[in-house]
Amino acid sequence: xxxxxxxxxxxxxxxxxxxxxxxxxxxxxxxxxxxxxxxxxxxxxxxxxxxxxxxxxxxxxxxxxxxxxxxxxxxxxxxxxxxxxxxxxxxxxxxxxxxxxxxxxxxxxxxxxxxxxxxxxxxxxxxxxxxxxxxxxxxxxxxxxxxxxxxxxxxxxxxxxxxxxxxxxxxxxxxxxxxxxxxxxxxxxxxxxxxxxxxxxxxxxxxxxxxxxxxxxxxxxxxxxxxxxxxxxxxxxxxxxxxxxxxxxxxxxxxxxxxxxxxxxxxxxxxxxxxxxxxxxxxxxxxxxxxxxxxxxxxxxxxxxxxxxxxxxxxxxxxxxxxxxxxxxxxxxxxxxxxxxxxxxxxxxxxxxxxxxxxxxxxxxxxxxxxxxxxxxxxxxxxxxxxxxxxxxxxxxxxxxxxxxxxxxxxxxxxxxxxxxxxxxxxxxxxxxxxx
Amino acid sequence: xxxxxxxxxxxxxxxxxxxxxxxxxxxxxxxxxxxxxxxxxxxxxxxxxxxxxxxxxxxxxxxxxxxxxxxxxxxxxxxxxxxxxxxxxxxxxxxxxxxxxxxxxxxxxxxxxxxxxxxxxxxxxxxxxxxxxxxxxxxxxxxxxxxxxxxxxxxxxxxxxxxxxxxxxxxxxxxxxxxxxxxxxxxxxxxxxxxxxxxxxxxxxxxxxxxxxxxxx
Numbered sequence: 001x002x003x004x005x006x007x008x009x010x011x012x013x014x015x016x017x018x019x020x021x022x023x024x025x026x027x028x029x030x031x032x033x034x035x036x037x038x039x040x041x042x043x044x045x046x047x048x049x050x051x052x053x054x055x056x057x058x059x060x061x062x063x064x065x066x067x068x069x070x071x072x073x074x075x076x077x078x079x080x081x082x083x084x085x086x087x088x089x090x091x092x093x094x095x096x097x098x099x100x101x102x103x104x105x106x107x108x109x110x111x112x113x114x115x116x117x118x119x120x121x122x123x124x125x126x127x128x129x130x131x132x133x134x135x136x137x138x139x140x141x142x143x144x145x146x147x148x149x150x151x152x153x154x155x156x157x158x159x160x161x162x163x164x165x166x167x168x169x170x171x172x173x174x175x176x177x178x179x180x181x182x183x184x185x186x187x188x189x190x191x192x193x194x195x196x197x198x199x200x201x202x203x204x205x206x207x208x209x210x211x212x213x214x215x216x217x218x219x220x221x222x223x224x225x226x227x228x229x230x231x232x233x234x235x236x237x238x239x240x241x242x243x244x245x246x247x248x249x250x251x252x253x254x255x256x257x258x259x260x261x262x263x264x265x266x267x268x269x270x271x272x273x274x275x276x277x278x279x280x281x282x283x284x285x286x287x288x289x290x291x292x293x294x295x296x297x298x299x300x301x302x303x304x305x306x307x308x309x310x311x312x313x314x315x316x317x318x319x320x321x322x323x324x325x326x327x328x329x330x331x332x333x334x335x336x337x338x339x340x341x342x343x344x345x346x347x348x349x350x351x352x353x354x355x356x357x358x359x360x361x362x363x364x365x366x367x368x369x370x371x372x373x374x375x376x377x378x379x380x381x382x383x384x385x386x387x388x389x390x391x392x393x394x395x396x397x398x399x400x401x402x403x404x405x406x407x408x409x410x411x412x413x414x415x416x417x418x419x420x421x422x423x424x425x426x427x428x429x430x431x432x433x434x435x436x
Numbered sequence: 437x438x439x440x441x442x443x444x445x446x447x448x449x450x451x452x453x454x455x456x457x458x459x460x461x462x463x464x465x466x467x468x469x470x471x472x473x474x475x476x477x478x479x480x481x482x483x484x485x486x487x488x489x490x491x492x493x494x495x496x497x498x499x500x501x502x503x504x505x506x507x508x509x510x511x512x513x514x515x516x517x518x519x520x521x522x523x524x525x526x527x528x529x530x531x532x533x534x535x536x537x538x539x540x541x542x543x544x545x546x547x548x549x550x551x552x553x554x555x556x557x558x559x560x561x562x563x564x565x566x567x568x569x570x571x572x573x574x575x576x577x578x579x580x581x582x583x584x585x586x587x588x589x590x591x592x593x594x595x596x597x598x599x600x601x602x603x604x605x606x607x608x609x610x611x612x613x614x615x616x617x618x619x620x621x622x623x624x625x626x627x628x629x630x631x632x633x634x635x636x637x638x639x640x641x642x643x644x645x646x647x648x649x650x651x652x653x
Contacts (some may be wrong), residue, residue: 057554061592104442114511114591119574238464245459258452262557264542270599277478280491288594292564336489338481344462344493346471378459 003023044130054130059291066138069292069328070114072107074134083131090127092118112329204417224336239346245378246340250320252377256300259372265364272353272364280339283321294325304375342379343368349385350434360388360423366391392428396420438618504602510588515581522580528627536611539604543596544612552615564592570616577616582609 006053055063077086089096089104093116096104109114122130146343163353192302209215229428257263266272268286285293294314317323321333345351365371369380381387399409399421409421416425465471471502476482480490494500508514508522526532541550547567549555554567568575577585586605589595600608 056562056565058568059566064564113512117568117575119575132553239466241457241463244462246462247460261546261561261563263546267546267599270542274601280479282491282598284594284598288589288596289558289564291594292592297563336487338489338492339479341479344471347473348470362648394627 046128046130048129048136050126051131051133054122054126055133058122059130062114062116065134065136066324067294070113071116075138077134078131083128086131087124087127089116090119090122090130092120094118178215240382240384241344241379242377242382244341244342245376248340249337249375250316251305251309253305253310254371254374254377255371256296260300265371266357269364270407272357274354274358276352276354278353278357283317283334283337286317286322287321290314291323291328294318342377343383345383348435350436358394360397362395388434389424389429392423395423397423397426452459502601508587513611514568514588515584515590516585519578519581522578522583524579524583524606524609526603526610528610528625530626532607532610533614534624536607536609538612539600539608540611540615543599544608547593552612552619566592569619570612572621577612579613582612632646 008355059074063072063074065073066074068074075128081089085101085103093104093108097108153322257268258265269278269279270281270285272275273385296307296310298307300310316339318325320335322339323329324331331354356367357364367381371377371380397420400403402409412421412425413419418425422428476490478490481488482490485492488611508513508518545556547556547558547564548570549559549567552570554569554572556567558564570577583605585593586596586600588597588606596605617624
């Protein structure tokens with residue numbers, strides 16, 4: 001299917017059209033299928049839809065259907081065990097192990113003595129429903145919508161590039177043609193003995209310019225001013241890294257984590273609450289979620305980054321932290337992930353995260369920009385002294401719930417004749433606050 | 437001919453100047469020795485460290501300031517002991533509850549949900565499934581078991597001991613118990629009366645000492 005994007009547009013359009021049609025039709029088919037499956041299954045003693053809801057709310061934290069996680073994969077479980085055994089196991093596995101049931105003890109040992117929770121609230125019918133859901137044969141994911149996204153997405157990227165290349169080619173050809181035309185015309189002229197007008201007849205514009213001293217003076221002054229302007233501009237941006245966007249060893253998308261999934265910044269950067277540095281999360285923090293999320297959902301893939309790409313990045317995490325997916329355990333073989341630092345203050349300036357995050361209660365986005373929209377992290381603020389000072393002049397100090405400083409806040413407010421103190425009035429402009 | 441050569445030279449200079457601006461490389465600095473710290477910076481890369489990484493695990497046996505040993509083992513028995521006998525040493529004040537809420541919303545709510553009903557954002561988006569509600573009858577949680585699970589993690593849930601300190605974890609325990617009480621429709625425990633609070637604290641202290649001796653047996 002991938003070659004499609006290079007074929008001519010007519011067949012591509014046709015194909016896109018059919019794919020689109022199929023994608024429209026597909027959910028309808030799928031619904032019919034599950035509905036009919038549910039009907040047949042409920043005759044056998046389990047409602048798949050109810051089972052799915054129960055499975056997702058109770059079982060899915062430790063079990064997947066086709067993959068081992070904390071507990072075994074559940075597909076095929078009714079072939080491995082009898083229904084009666086499953087009823088009593090699911091309702092109270094601890095009791096069964098204690099009573100010495102051979103199968104129960106064996107599986108308890110096999111899974112590192114991880115005790116399964118008891119589910120006294122489930123009826124036999126509920127368990128039947130769950131088992132019916134667990135026994136649904138894995139269907140191949142319907143590919144059409146994904147391919148449509150891929151063709152459409154990368155197609156548009158490719159087409160802009162193609163258009164640019166074509167334009168460049170046309171331009172080059174035009175230049176060539178003009179040269180050729182010029183040459184043939186000259187040849188014609190020579191052949192017909194027509195004398196071309198020489199250029200030497202009029203004084204060249206350059207000579208005229210050099211002769212006019214006033215013009216030379218004005219132009220050189222202008223040139224000097226312009227170059228001074230640019231040199232000044234260049235010198236002023238040395239040491240500034242606004243927009244710095246290095247390539248990281250693992251493509252970690254803040255957009256997916258903080259934007260789409262709304263994970264708090266401080267979940268991963270937990271030391272921003274209590275310490276000078278915001279903290280780069282150690283990999284065990286990643287594994288809090290990625291122990292169970294080993295691949296991204298189809299919907300996570302975008303035109304620029306495919307599902308395979310994101311899954312590969314999660315594999316990089318597993319390799320670094322030494323997580324063996326097959327046995328669901330740590331191998332102990334770890335390697336550091338060498339993240340590239342983006343935000344960097346010079347050594348002579350002191351900045352403390354906890355003071356700004358916990359004491360002042362400033363949003364992370366105030367300095368770091370719209371991180372939740374950044375697929376690749378970059379530096380949003382210039383991090384210059386002027387930028388710091390400006391914020392200190394404009395920001396009011398959060399005085400609520402800070403009884404210790406109540407008196408000094410009151411006195412300072414009286415001194416400056418204001419209701420609300422800014423950070424600058426609290427001494428936020430003193431040199432020694434940040435430079436020492 | 438001369439003209440075209442001039443044009444080409446100018447074009448190449450302009451292109452090379454413009455293309456020098458690259459966002460994947462850091463900019464030049466005036467005095468790098470004033471920018472870069474002489475001491476080792478957090479997360480820096482220095483040859484003296486294993487793997488060249490400044491970020492390392494603390495030396496074995498080192499104890500962070502304010503850290504207290506936790507006597508319960510990371511096993512089913514340890515869990516049961518903590519569930520039965522471990523008690524929350526902090527006073528159940530409104531301030532502690534609010535602190536607990538702030539921390540809960542950062543670390544727990546993403547899966548367990550703002551109400552503790554197991555319906556956090558990640559569950560709603562079907563990224564992580566099977567998160568139980570705090571009033572789940574199959575797993576009755578107590579202050580001890582809540583703390584124990586936060587300390588070590590359980591099954592798919594990881595340990596939160598790195599992201600929180602002891603006091604913060606107990607504040608979260610208080611808030612989780614509040615959510616549980618709300619879900620079950622019971623009254624939320626608040627130690628408002630100072631005299632009563634002291635009594636409870638003493639009782640806690642005794643209970644804790646008992647716990648410790650229990651744990652040792």
